[in-house]
Amino acid sequence: MKDATTGTKVSVAEWKRNLIRQDEIDRYLVDGKDFIDDTAIESEIERGKGASPERIRAIIKKAYEIKLMDASDVAALVNVTDPALKEEVFKAAREIKTKVYDNRVVTFAPLYCGSKCVNSCKYCGFRCENGSIERRVLSMDEIEAEARVLASKIGHKRLVVVYGEHPDTDADYIAESMRRIYAIKEKVRGGVGEIRRVNVNAAPLPVEGLKKLHEAGIGTYQVFQETYNKKAYAEVHPEGTLKGNYHWRLYALHRAMDAGIDDVAVGALFGLADWKFEVMGLVAHARDLERRFGLGPHTVSVPRLEPAADTDFSWVKNWVSDDDFRYLIACIRLAIPYAGLIVTNREKPEMLRSVIKMCTQRDADTRVGIGAYTEAFSAHDQRENTQQFILGDTRSLDEIIRELASMGHIVSFCTAGYRCGRTGKKIMDALGSGREGCFCKLNAVLTFQEWLEDFASPETKKIGDEIIDKEMKEIRARVPADFSEPMWEHLVKAREKILAGERDLYF
Numbered sequence: 001m002k003d004a005t006t007g008t009k010v011s012v013a014e015w016k017r018n019l020i021r022q023d024e025i026d027r028y029l030v031d032g033k034d035f036i037d038d039t040a041i042e043s044e045i046e047r048g049k050g051a052s053p054e055r056i057r058a059i060i061k062k063a064y065e066i067k068l069m070d071a072s073d074v075a076a077l078v079n080v081t082d083p084a085l086k087e088e089v090f091k092a093a094r095e096i097k098t099k100v101y102d103n104r105v106v107t108f109a110p111l112y113c114g115s116k117c118v119n120s121c122k123y124c125g126f127r128c129e130n131g132s133i134e135r136r137v138l139s140m141d142e143i144e145a146e147a148r149v150l151a152s153k154i155g156h157k158r159l160v161v162v163y164g165e166h167p168d169t170d171a172d173y174i175a176e177s178m179r180r181i182y183a184i185k186e187k188v189r190g191g192v193g194e195i196r197r198v199n200v201n202a203a204p205l206p207v208e209g210l211k212k213l214h215e216a217g218i219g220t221y222q223v224f225q226e227t228y229n230k231k232a233y234a235e236v237h238p239e240g241t242l243k244g245n246y247h248w249r250l251y252a253l254h255r256a257m258d259a260g261i262d263d264v265a266v267g268a269l270f271g272l273a274d275w276k277f278e279v280m281g282l283v284a285h286a287r288d289l290e291r292r293f294g295l296g297p298h299t300v301s302v303p304r305l306e307p308a309a310d311t312d313f314s315w316v317k318n319w320v321s322d323d324d325f326r327y328l329i330a331c332i333r334l335a336i337p338y339a340g341l342i343v344t345n346r347e348k349p350e351m352l353r354s355v356i357k358m359c360t361q362r363d364a365d366t367r368v369g370i371g372a373y374t375e376a377f378s379a380h381d382q383r384e385n386t387q388q389f390i391l392g393d394t395r396s397l398d399e400i401i402r403e404l405a406s407m408g409h410i411v412s413f414c415t416a417g418y419r420c421g422r423t424g425k426k427i428m429d430a431l432g433s434g435r436e437g438c439f440c441k442l443n444a445v446l447t448f449q450e451w452l453e454d455f456a457s458p459e460t461k462k463i464g465d466e467i468i469d470k471e472m473k474e475i476r477a478r479v480p481a482d483f484s485e486p487m488w489e490h491l492v493k494a495r496e497k498i499l500a501g502e503r504d505l506y507f
């Protein structure tokens with residue numbers, strides 16, 4: 001890695017020393033304090049215990065207004081224990097998801113670019129002292145090869161590209177890798193395989209680095225706090241490491257907003273601290289983003305701790321049970337109702353099936369080993385020594401789409417939003433108003449049809465076409481209330497064009 005101003009090589013130690021800019025933390029503090037007050041959150045959770053069914057029902061009712069929930073209401077919600085009342089929360093979570101996002105599910109794949117990392121997170125297979133991991137950073141050609149498999153053999157249109165924290169995968173490397181991925185155009189069955197949205201999961205960067213990602217066309221920038229609980233954070237992220245700086249991470253998304261990236265994503269790694277605390281922390285994070293930028297997170301992710309190569313988990317005291325996991329997803333759905341909610345293949349198929357109606361995105365055909373799409377495309381194998389953690393679901397995108405279609409979901413490959421300037425506040429306002437984005441529904445039909453033509457197995461194509469016919473009937477029935485006559489005509493023509501071989505048509 002080269003120093004940006006002098007062009008000379010800098011050491012890892014020097015790079016680490018220069019990365020964190022204290023002024024890019026301090027400017028966001030209020031009276032020297034951040035927005036996570038551990039004691040206040042813990043007291044709020046205590047006060048939330050034993051809320052009456054009437055209070056919980058009032059909270060549920062308010063959630064349909066699609067506004068960020070008050071901390072005291074979240075605290076009451078996470079403390080519900082009565083199974084019947086919990087069922088009411090689940091029902092509302094499914095309905096709110098449908099109200100905001102209809103029956104759409106967006107799919108994506110992660111692309112891991114490197115296993116080098118300077119940090120020592122106790123729970124992570126990639127921690128720097130773990131000698132069992134093969135250390136490797138993909139070259140630009142290798143990244144391109146990986147993305148070609150995803151775009152042309154599987155048919156993904158959207159990636160989350162994942163980078164460890166290391167000078168070999170700095171902001172310049174990330175920006176360059178995004179440009180290489182966007183440039184791919186690969187001939188496939190009926191059209192072109194290409195990646196149309198590159199989201200980035202990377203370590204916190206300074207504003208200067210984030211501007212480079214913005215210029216390279218980043219979709220969403222994800223930085224998960226892992227745990228909002230400061231004591232738990234310090235226990236798993238050793239002091240003196242970059243990640244040991246809680247505040248540098250906490251304000252990563254604030255810096256992204258200041259760098260012009262208006263789609264940002266929050267998340268917590270469930271299992272590091274009490275899940276109720278994490279839900280409160282996620283809501284507090286969304287509130288601070290709203291307060292400062294008038295805009296909350298684009299998505300929320302809910303990874304749970306998973307086994308990793310040569311990694312001891314005997315210290316974990318807060319494993320989240322399956323029942324609690326399902327319930328915390330319902331709570332987040334109600335508490336941050338406008339945000340997309342992402343579940344991943346860390347979970348097993350049964351779990352994913354049971355929560356998908358509350359969620360908006362999931363990954364499919366996932367490999368998390370470095371270079372795994374190119375090297376082991378058809379094998380579905382997992383090689384522990386190249387992975388950050390072990391996957392729970394390795395099914396193909398075709399299988400997953402078939403399953404989702406059989407559950408009544410249409411899979412959307414739409415990436416029109418950021419290409420038409422419908423990002424940040426514009427899209428969040430449309431979603432937050434409860435007026436389900438009409439563009440999203442039409443684009444789901446067009447992009448799903450495109451995928452069916454280019455990638456589906458005969459079995460999946462059949463069930464997929466049935467879903468599209470159903471969607472078309474529903475859209476027709478909503479003219480002119482929700483869709484104008486010209487929009488309907490445009491949709492019909494665009495679908496015909498796709499069936500005739502045109503691609504990348506959207507509203």
Ligand code: SF4
Pocket residue numbers: 117118119120121124125126127128164165243
């Ligand atoms: S969790 Fe991320 S930062 Fe921590 S060791 Fe793993 S790859 Fe590095």
